[in-house]
Amino acid sequence: MPEFEQYLAVKSAKLSRPKRPRWVVINQETGEIVDDARGYGYRSEAKACKAFTYKQKYLNPTLRFKTRQAQRWLLSHSDFDQKMMEVYLTITDQGEWKGHQVFDALTVSALLTEEKYDSKLLSFSPKTLLLAWQSSL
Incomplete structure (x- = not known):
């Protein structure tokens, strides 16, 4: 664990x-x-x-709430959702995206920064955003 x-x-x-x-x-x-x-x-x-x-x-209600927030955010920011898919496919196909070899929370954090979103202002973490995105696939 x-x-x-x-x-x-x-x-x-x-x-x-x-x-x-x-x-x-x-x-x-x-x-x-x-x-x-x-x-x-x-x-x-x-x-x-x-x-x-x-x-x-x-089953943790706090985690489920933050995941739902991240899912709603992704729905209202479809451009970012699409960019996440592009980066995921780039890493899968080419093995790397701007130094990131794995599509993980660090990659999502870098993508948020690149797209001019301040992850500190979001009510959820990049890891929660990644989990929400993965569950929507």
């Missing part, structure tokens, strides 16, 4: 049974259990990590 380094999946002594270990996700700083699969625990460390990551990324 590289994005969620402060969290850790650990074996729960309380939920585990002999030959049936159960895993929970805790906050490493506080030791608080943040996800326990509704009190049942997860069957493996990997499943605990995967479920927690999914919940944080896709």
Whole structure:
């Protein structure tokens, strides 16, 4: 869970049974259990990590709100949406666009700057804009 380094999946002594270990996700700083699969625990460390990551990324209301804002922004700025596609295709076909070899948040940030949009004035990050754009494909 590289994005969620402060969290850790650990074996729960309380939920585990002999030959049936159960895993929970805790906050490493506080030791608080943040996800326990509704009190049942997860069957493996990997499943605990995967479920927690999914919940944080896709069920988080703040993230969903910012993604919707980015989607609305893209709809009202179709020229930028088209430019993103052009840059994506350039990187895919030619392997590079102005020093960027991967179409990621840094590329989107550079594109915003080139197109004279101040990313600091937007209510979402270039990474959120990228996620919104990818979900609209």
